[in-house]
Amino acid sequence: MKLIIGLLFTVTSFLSWSIEIAYSVHMSKPQNHYFEVEMSISQINQKSLIVKLPVWAPGSYLVREFSKNINLVHAFNEQGKELEITKNAKNAWQINTTGIKSLKVRYEVYSFELSVRTSFLDLTHGYISGSGIFMYVDNFKDTKGILKIFPFEKFKKINTALPIAPLELQGDAYQAFEFENYDQLVDCPIEIGNQVVFEFNAAGVKHTVAMYGEANYNIPLLKVDMAKIIESETAVFGFNPNKNYLFIIHNVPGGDGGLEHVNSTTLSVNRWTYAGADYLGFLNLVAHEYFHLWNVKRIRPIELGPFNYDQEVYTSLLWVMEGFTSYYDELMMLRTGYYSQAEYLTKLQSLINYAEGSVGSRVQPVAHASFDAWIKSYRPNENSANTTMSYYSRGAVIAAAIDAMIINKYNGTKCLDHFMQHLYKTYYEKLNRGFTVAEFKNELAIFTGQDMNDFFKKYIDGTEIIPFADYFSKVGVTVKQNALTRASFGASVQNSGGKVIIKSIRSNSAAEDAGLSVDDEVIGCNGYRVDQAMLEGIMNGLEVNEEVELLLSRDEILFSVKVKITNYTRPQFILTPTNSTEEAMKFNYWLR
Numbered sequence: 001m002k003l004i005i006g007l008l009f010t011v012t013s014f015l016s017w018s019i020e021i022a023y024s025v026h027m028s029k030p031q032n033h034y035f036e037v038e039m040s041i042s043q044i045n046q047k048s049l050i051v052k053l054p055v056w057a058p059g060s061y062l063v064r065e066f067s068k069n070i071n072l073v074h075a076f077n078e079q080g081k082e083l084e085i086t087k088n089a090k091n092a093w094q095i096n097t098t099g100i101k102s103l104k105v106r107y108e109v110y111s112f113e114l115s116v117r118t119s120f121l122d123l124t125h126g127y128i129s130g131s132g133i134f135m136y137v138d139n140f141k142d143t144k145g146i147l148k149i150f151p152f153e154k155f156k157k158i159n160t161a162l163p164i165a166p167l168e169l170q171g172d173a174y175q176a177f178e179f180e181n182y183d184q185l186v187d188c189p190i191e192i193g194n195q196v197v198f199e200f201n202a203a204g205v206k207h208t209v210a211m212y213g214e215a216n217y218n219i220p221l222l223k224v225d226m227a228k229i230i231e232s233e234t235a236v237f238g239f240n241p242n243k244n245y246l247f248i249i250h251n252v253p254g255g256d257g258g259l260e261h262v263n264s265t266t267l268s269v270n271r272w273t274y275a276g277a278d279y280l281g282f283l284n285l286v287a288h289e290y291f292h293l294w295n296v297k298r299i300r301p302i303e304l305g306p307f308n309y310d311q312e313v314y315t316s317l318l319w320v321m322e323g324f325t326s327y328y329d330e331l332m333m334l335r336t337g338y339y340s341q342a343e344y345l346t347k348l349q350s351l352i353n354y355a356e357g358s359v360g361s362r363v364q365p366v367a368h369a370s371f372d373a374w375i376k377s378y379r380p381n382e383n384s385a386n387t388t389m390s391y392y393s394r395g396a397v398i399a400a401a402i403d404a405m406i407i408n409k410y411n412g413t414k415c416l417d418h419f420m421q422h423l424y425k426t427y428y429e430k431l432n433r434g435f436t437v438a439e440f441k442n443e444l445a446i447f448t449g450q451d452m453n454d455f456f457k458k459y460i461d462g463t464e465i466i467p468f469a470d471y472f473s474k475v476g477v478t479v480k481q482n483a484l485t486r487a488s489f490g491a492s493v494q495n496s497g498g499k500v501i502i503k504s505i506r507s508n509s510a511a512e513d514a515g516l517s518v519d520d521e522v523i524g525c526n527g528y529r530v531d532q533a534m535l536e537g538i539m540n541g542l543e544v545n546e547e548v549e550l551l552l553s554r555d556e557i558l559f560s561v562k563v564k565i566t567n568y569t570r571p572q573f574i575l576t577p578t579n580s581t582e583e584a585m586k587f588n589y590w591l592r
């Protein structure tokens with residue numbers, strides 16, 4: 001598609017390919033949360049231009065409608081005369097450029113959502129997630145250019161993975177950066193403020209950490225621990241493709257995870273995460289986002305780069321991108337020495353029980369979960385647990401099964417690492433593109449020496465339980481599969497302003513059979529008023545076939561229902577090392 005457009009332009013107006021683009025960003029009054037953006041476009045050779053803002057941020061599969069934050073879009077010619085702009089889509093502005101060689105587009109962006117995928121500005125700092133801030137010229141995303149950041153007078157530091165522009169382009173009031181194309185510009189988030197910055201070397205790469213926010217971190221310890229994870233991950237692939245890498249870390253109440261980029265990442269973590277068990281969680285997040293620099297930013301489905309920023313980009317391979325990355329983030333904790341083999345097996349067992357035990361796992365195949373991430377995973381509702389499953393967890397357990405398959409085939413001399421290396425070399429280095437589902441499946445079939453059609457049909461495009469015993473017994477782990485049955489009410493409740501409100505109801509549960517609905521208020525049980533703790537205490541103590549009468553309020557109307565407790569059965573897996581000398585070598589190779 002991109003090529004076809006290119007050819008048409010080449011025929012009609014060859015010179016139009018040489019436009020030049022420069023951006024400048026001001027933040028004169030951070031308390032109003034507006035970034036002021038100016039986009040200079042020159043060497044124009046056509047009658048009209050369309051400038052656009054993405055509707056989503058790569059790596060986060062939700063249409064976020066960033067243009068809702070855009071105001072005061074104006075365009076001016078060289079003489080400063082205002083040009084006519086017509087808005088022709090929610091995220092597109094068309095400018096009449098008849099007789100015009102260069103122009104400036106000015107707009108402001110309201111930025112008051114601090115997350116790894118959105119932008120933020122206040123008197124303490126600014127954070128730019130480029131896809132919500134920078135417009136691009138339609139059909140000219142491959143144009144390189146310059147970005148000048150004019151920081152607020154009290155902000156002394158700018159951290160981004162964008163290359164710094166040559167000295168002659170720098171100025172007193174701003175810092176200038178270069179970008180090769182629009183994808184690179186928006187793949188490099190920017191932190192502006194008075195952040196704590198430190199550096200360390202690992203795997204031959206210079207790493208910079210920019211810390212926003214007070215937190216209980218220990219810089220010497222972080223340098224050692226982050227470097228260890230980076231070295232372990234680099235060993236998976238045998239090399240590290242970056243020269244520099246930037247961690248932007250937001251230490252905030254809560255924290256909402258991370259977002260991957262080619263040579264940087266933004267992590268949002270609880271400011272007290274750097275001690276105790278939470279610290280392992282932080283290192284796991286580092287391992288996850290860092291692994292993405294290979295898996296999804298370079299090894300990727302064909303749809304994920306170059307990106308279509310205009311709409312949802314559908315791929316059914318997020319179980320590889322996110323699932324394999326989740327498998328490796330835990331495996332790296334093992335290989336780096338933060339988990340013992342026994343701890344790792346316990347974690348894998350919990351993951352399998354979660355992935356296979358979720359109600360939604362029998363409803364939604366992992367390939368569909370990936371494809372529909374835009375409307376399901378990223379837009380959950382009260383019924384999601386009944387209908388959806390996580391491509392992170394199920395993808396991770398599938399990765400474990402495939403790893404075991406490969407280790408067994410190569411008798412403990414090769415593992416999933418080598419398949420990842422193969423994908424990197426073939427698709428990123430040689431072909432410089434992503435792969436299709438068919439190509440991925442074919443590569444896997446060749447590498448494992450097995451026809452993968454049945455595997456895909458049952459476990460990727462289907463919802464069958466993966467026969468873990470078959471896969472893991474070959475690498476020294478015995479898997480016992482039981483059915484775990486317990487008496488269950490089947491509804492979860494929460495306290496809302498002193499009221500006990502039904503939050504979710506499991507499909508085919510006692511609660512559903514009795515006619516309960518999400519949002520019902522539970523007032524009483526068997527004639528007594530209950531609060532959340534009392535209700536949960538009663539329900540958890542009931543045996544199968546026992547009955548209780550609940551007094552409910554729905555839309556201000558009181559009524560009562562009889563609930564008869566039923567059994568709920570889910571699969572349960574228990575993993576233990578086989579301890580046979582035969583498989584010990586493969587076991588120790590897998591969990592090295």
Ligand SMILES: [Zn+2]
Binds near residue numbers: 288292321322325
């Ligand atoms: Zn991820």
